[in-house]
Every structure is written in structure tokens, then in C-alpha cells.
Amino acid sequence: MEFPKEEVGKRVRYLRRLQGLTSDELAKLTGVSQSMISQIERGQVSPSLETLWKLSHSLKVPVFSFFEPEESNAVTICRSGEExxxxxxxxxxxxxxxxxxxxxxxxxxxxxxxxxxxxxxxxxxxxxxxxxxxxxxxxxxxxxxxxxxxxxxxxxxxxxxxxxxxxxxxxxxxxxxxxxxxxx
CATH class of the missing domain: 2.60.120.10 (Jelly Rolls)
Structure with missing residues (x-):
């Protein structure tokens, strides 16, 4: 099974934009280069666990939020066994x-x-x-x-x-x- 780098990249971009940050601002917050942020967001590289941790802290979200699909429903039901x-x-x-x-x-x-x-x-x-x-x-x-x-x-x-x-x-x-x- 491959690391879902495209999906993780989309989530990083979504969360960054949600907070009104530029990729350069996020790079400064995380201590990661702007080009690395760009490559992650475009799904070109798989970020290390350390980089995910830095992104999580800088974006103030749990690490596992990078692996969740976007949800826009006002009401969501999670059925037993479908978690x-x-x-x-x-x-x-x-x-x-x-x-x-x-x-x-x-x-x-x-x-x-x-x-x-x-x-x-x-x-x-x-x-x-x-x-x-x-x-x-x-x-x-x-x-x-x-x-x-x-x-x-x-x-x-x-x-x-x-x-x-x-x-x-x-x-x-x-x-x-x-x-x-x-x-x-």
C-alpha cells in the first residue's frame, strides 16, 4: 500500500487556505522550505512524520486530520462498523x-x-x-x-x-x- 501523498497534499493545502496562510507563511511557521510545502501540496513528495508533526502544530490540527477526506455535510451519521x-x-x-x-x-x-x-x-x-x-x-x-x-x-x-x-x-x-x- 502506498502513502496517500496526493490526498495528504490536498488536505495540507485546504487547511492552510482555511486559515488564510500563504505557502511561504506556512513554511516559516514549520521551518520547512517553501518549495517543500509546494511539493507536499501538489502530491509530489511524501512528507516525513517529523514534517507532518510540524505542519500539525503550525496549522493547529491533529496529525490524523491530514488523512481525512473533506466533509461538507451539516449532519453526518457514523454507522457502527463503518468508522x-x-x-x-x-x-x-x-x-x-x-x-x-x-x-x-x-x-x-x-x-x-x-x-x-x-x-x-x-x-x-x-x-x-x-x-x-x-x-x-x-x-x-x-x-x-x-x-x-x-x-x-x-x-x-x-x-x-x-x-x-x-x-x-x-x-x-x-x-x-x-x-x-x-x-x-
């Missing part, structure tokens, strides 16, 4: 998108974190807010230097602009329903 599965950000984390996250101010998804602690997992931060409820298992969430454990039935809220990361230190898959807001 979009996204497993690109971390190898032990998968997301089932339960809402259209593209161009919307909020994303809603089911998150499954497989057991396994990765101490070198980078901190994430982006504009918006996040909240979630654990359906089963537990995860450790670090938010701006503070560690929090949430267990089955617990919920959490935090400001997404604070550096954060999470990991499953247990023995079973941790499953949560998560929502996050976006600023466009």
Missing part, C-alpha cells in the same frame, strides 16, 4: 473516527492504546481542549509535567496547548472515547 480507522500517529495507538473532524471545530473518536510503555514518546501540543472517558483498561497521561492515571469509568479534561502524552502501562488494551476541539 474510519486511523493508525498512523503511534504504532500502538489506533483511532476510530466517530465524527467528521475535517473543517469542524471538534473531533470525536474511539481510542485504543495497546499495552506497552514507550518512554521516548514525544509530547504533543496543539490549540484546543481535550476530554475523554475510559471504557476499559487504564492510561497514564502526562500533562505539563504532572502525571495522572485514569481507570475504567474515569474521565479527564485538559487544555491541549499544554505538552501532553499518554501510555498504557497495563496488561490489556485501554479503550476510551475522546473528544477534542480545534481552532481554525
Amino acid at each position: 474510519k480507522l486511523i493508525k498512523r500517529v503511534r504504532p500502538n495507538v489506533s483511532y476510530q473516527l466517530l465524527s467528521p473532524g475535517t473543517g469542524k471545530q471538534m473531533s470525536f473518536f474511539k481510542m485504543v492504546v495497546e499495552p506497552g510503555e514507550e518512554l521516548d514518546t514525544p509530547f504533543m501540543y496543539h490549540s484546543g481542549e481535550e476530554c475523554g472517558i475510559m471504557l476499559c483498561g487504564s492510561i497514564r497521561i502526562e500533562v505539563e509535567g504532572e502525571t495522572h492515571m485514569i481507570y475504567e469509568g474515569d474521565s479527564i479534561y485538559f487544555d491541549s496547548s499544554l505538552p501532553h502524552r499518554f501510555m498504557n502501562t497495563g496488561k490489556v488494551d485501554a479503550v476510551a472515547i475522546w473528544a477534542m476541539t480545534h481552532s481554525f
